[in-house]
Amino acid sequence: MRLLIFLIIVVPAAEISVLLLSGKTIGFIPTISFIILTGVIGAWLAKRQGLQAIKRVQEQISYGEPPGDALLDGLCVLAGGIFLLAPGFITDFTGFFLLIPAGRNIVKPLLLKIIRKMIDRNQITIYR
Template identity: 55%
Template sequence: MKYFLLILIALPTVEIAVLLFTGRTIGFWPTLALMISTGVIGAYLAKQQGLETLRKAQEQMRYGQVPGSALLDGICVLVGGTLLLTPGFVSDLFGLFLLLPPTRKIIKPLLLKLLRNMIDKGNITIIR
């Protein structure tokens, strides 16, 4: 959380620089079309992956299991879909990374470790 302000300033700056570079390289209209198409593709992928994650969570609950893995998938899909809908190519890259199941397998252990650290430090409280 201590790097939040740095990310809040740096990420939009990088996004604008990449958009300007892309606009100069391929032109304004192709850049705009590419941005719109990534938003549409992102919405489609987020819906598809979100429904698949929901189906997996329901199946796990039907068999009496806690849908922990499906919940982590759901978090990744939600954040990834939001990033793909946000204008900019850097956020689209991160969003795509979170939406695709093979790359999501890389992120889930890191996310689980982060959540466990936050719980151990008392930043997140679990009520049972």
């Protein structure tokens, strides 16, 4: 619940502050242009990385391996694409961070730890 309140209130307020500061610093047109440019580049990168993640999942399944790492990559790419949909520099940075492989390698162990805690608390059930 606290995370939801954070996402709904704090993140948009911070985004508006950064956008206003950027508009004052570099101007209105460059700010809007930069937001559009990051959106276009982000959409292209999300599509590319998402297709690669799907391909890795399919390959691992076809070899009889569990696609755990590839699924976490796909989850990060999905979250990165969603962050890039929101206009603003903070969410764009977060989205790009989740789309590049080096950023995902930092986030995936944290996600795995969260998922394991949820499994231990019986919040997630895994059927085999």
